Amino acid sequence: MSHPLDLTVNGVRAQLQVAVHRSLLSVLREDVGLTGPKEGCDDSECGACMVLLDGEPVNSCSYLAVQADDREVVTVEGVGSGGDLHPVQRELLAAGGVQCGFCTPGVVVSAAALLEGTPDPDEEQVRRALAGNLCRCTGYQKIVEAVLRAAASSR
Numbered sequence: 001m002s003h004p005l006d007l008t009v010n011g012v013r014a015q016l017q018v019a020v021h022r023s024l025l026s027v028l029r030e031d032v033g034l035t036g037p038k039e040g041c042d043d044s045e046c047g048a049c050m051v052l053l054d055g056e057p058v059n060s061c062s063y064l065a066v067q068a069d070d071r072e073v074v075t076v077e078g079v080g081s082g083g084d085l086h087p088v089q090r091e092l093l094a095a096g097g098v099q100c101g102f103c104t105p106g107v108v109v110s111a112a113a114l115l116e117g118t119p120d121p122d123e124e125q126v127r128r129a130l131a132g133n134l135c136r137c138t139g140y141q142k143i144v145e146a147v148l149r150a151a152a153s154s155r
């Protein structure tokens with residue numbers, strides 16, 4: 001059964017018809033054409049699919065698209081502004097916090113949400129905010145440093 005879906009993605013309104021069982025992740029990737037959010041575990045474990053829903057980070061693999069009706073979604077493609085990278089993206093690149101890059105979209109989204117609400121976090125707060133984002137490559141230290149530097153650069 002398909003259902004009308006009206007959502008705003010990165011500031012652009014999308015009006016779609018989607019089957020009720022489909023995940024927000026699949027609709028973003030296949031219908032909206034945004035492949036930044038990644039499918040890793042498809043089970044709310046890895047955070048690669050993380051997007052902001054009305055400003056809150058959610059695992060879009062485990063969220064029904066129809067639950068996002070009339071709501072605002074921001075993906076990694078939308079966290080920067082005016083063509084500029086978000087400070088977290090800039091500092092991840094500078095710090096070597098991106099290796100294979102598979103986790104990066106989710107990390108960026110989680111970190112951007114953290115800095116929105118807590119502009120000057122300490123290391124513990126950064127690690128807590130990123131607890132749902134698994135990275136197989138970096139050992140996390142460079143990611144944490146990058147988020148702390150992003151916070152410092154925005155002061």
Ligand code: FES
Nearest residue numbers: 040041042047061
């Ligand atoms: S793909 Fe959604 S949490 Fe892993």
Ligand code: FES
Nearest residue numbers: 099100135136137
């Ligand atoms: S950079 Fe490869 S999983 Fe994080």
